[in-house]
Amino acid sequence: MKRALALLLIVVAVPTALAASTPGVTATTIVIGGTVPITGPAALFGSVGRGADAYFKYVNAHGGVNGRKITYLYRDDAYDPSKTVALTRELVENDKVFAIFSPIGTDNTIATTDYLNAAKVPQLFAGTGTARVGDAYKTHPWTMGYLPSFRAEGAIYGRSIAKEAGAKVAVLYEASDFGKDLTDGLKKGLGAKASAVVAEQAYQPTDASIDSQMSTLHASGANVLVLNVTPQYAILAYLAAHKFGWRPKIYLSSVCISPNVMDIVRASVGQEVNGSLSIAFVKDPTDNVWAKDPVVPLYRSILKKYAPGAKPEDVYNFYGMAVAYTMVDALKHAGKSPTRASLLAAAQHLNEVNPFMRPGVKIATSPTDYYPISKAQLVRYDRIHWVAVGPLQSARG
Numbered sequence: 262m263k264r265a266l267a268l269l270l271i272v273v274a275v276p277t278a279l280a281a282s283t284p285g286v287t288a289t290t291i292v293i294g295g296t297v298p299i300t301g302p303a304a305l306f307g308s309v310g311r312g313a314d315a316y317f318k319y320v321n322a323h324g325g326v327n328g329r330k331i332t333y334l335y336r337d338d339a340y341d342p343s344k345t346v347a348l349t350r351e352l353v354e355n356d357k358v359f360a361i362f363s364p365i366g367t368d369n370t371i372a373t374t375d376y377l378n379a380a381k382v383p384q385l386f387a388g389t390g391t392a393r394v395g396d397a398y399k400t401h402p403w404t405m406g407y408l409p410s411f412r413a414e415g416a417i418y419g420r421s422i423a424k425e426a427g428a429k430v431a432v433l434y435e436a437s438d439f440g441k442d443l444t445d446g447l448k449k450g451l452g453a454k455a456s457a458v459v460a461e462q463a464y465q466p467t468d469a470s471i472d473s474q475m476s477t478l479h480a481s482g483a484n485v486l487v488l489n490v491t492p493q494y495a496i497l498a499y500l501a502a503h504k505f506g507w508r509p510k511i512y513l514s515s516v517c518i519s520p521n522v523m524d525i526v527r528a529s530v531g532q533e534v535n536g537s538l539s540i541a542f543v544k545d546p547t548d549n550v551w552a553k554d555p556v557v558p559l560y561r562s563i564l565k566k567y568a569p570g571a572k573p574e575d576v577y578n579f580y581g582m583a584v585a586y587t588m589v590d591a592l593k594h595a596g597k598s599p600t601r602a603s604l605l606a607a608a609q610h611l612n613e614v615n616p617f618m619r620p621g622v623k624i625a626t627s628p629t630d631y632y633p634i635s636k637a638q639l640v641r642y643d644r645i646h647w648v649a650v651g652p653l654q655s656a657r658g
Contacts, residue, residue, distance in 0.1 A: 285359025294352035301339030310335035312581025315567035342372035409656035412446035419450020431483035443489035475501035583617035
């Protein structure tokens with residue numbers, strides 16, 4: 262009897278000890294966390310957290326991941342890197358999360374990377390495509406972005422502009438690695454025509470106005486305007502150009518092209534927005550082109566049930582589900598007894614057809630390739646939607 266009781270205690274104690282050795286993982290749950298700007302200058306991105314949370318709840322309702330339900334704790338950092346640092350420490354040290362998932366913002370991600378890599382906490386699928394993350398797999402292997410390379414995105418715009426005779430280019434960019442990478446890529450894509458850039462102006466993510474920068478760019482005589490900016494400043498830039506009577510051809514960073522953003526622009530400047538160019542890698546669930554795609558009714562049903570009040574035309578919700586799909590894939594491949602190391606290994610070996618992505622856009626990684634999205638499509642704004650311009654292009658860093 263005593264021997265049987267002792268064996269029973271061992272059987273019970275072993276799973277308990279294993280669970281305790283991996284923060285955020287129990288026999289029935291996996292706790293992950295991250296930061297998103299629900300308030301502040303990039304509050305539109307807050308929907309990424311809401312969309313991801315809705316998708317995780319949908320997965321939980323269908324059995325979870327390897328028998329465990331996902332708890333996703335997302336905190337509002339107001340797009341302030343100092344708040345990102347404090348909140349990330351709370352998630353790791355107080356909430357004991359298994360991993361940090363999809364922090365939003367380049368500076369915000371970079372601000373926490375040293376800390377998380379020192380602690381060997383996975384920081385996965387961050388909302389950035391900066392080279393400081395994507396190229397740092399040797400020094401910071403625990404951190405991986407999700408967006409296409411910003412340098413590659415800029416290069417796509419540069420190659421497109423280089424085909425235009427007489428192009429004179431003005432650039433408005435965020436004074437961060439996000440804006441600088443896009444601008445460096447633009448010049449690389451322009452190649453021998455890099456001198457076509459006649460004016461550049463930077464803004465800080467806390468600036469209340471960019472009229473001064475836009476006035477300077479307008480005065481340059483440029484007929485092409487490249488906006489390497491976040492949504493709030495994209496809206497302000499279109500408004501300023503309209504106010505000055507300036508009608509350049511506009512290239513807009515891909516983080517700004519959600520229909521809810523473009524609806525605001527169109528309501529402010531009318532048909533002047535037509536012909537703007539950007540890149541896309543996810544489907545647009547508000548466009549009839551995708552109406553018969555199975556992911557669209559799924560997206561709408563998940564939002565309706567698990568994020569009541571969320572608007573389907575806010576496609577940051579859709580992006581949030583896309584990145585959550587990849588996180589679920591990584592968690593599945595981390596195994597039935599996941600550790601932080603096994604999750605990182607899974608994230609380093611993705612080979613995924615993600616239904617939220619445009620056809621031909623695969624999610625693939627390796628221990629030396631930390632850019633999950635390596636293709637994108639040039640798109641042009643036509644009245645109410647973005648339409649494809651040509652085939653997929655390389656978006657490698």
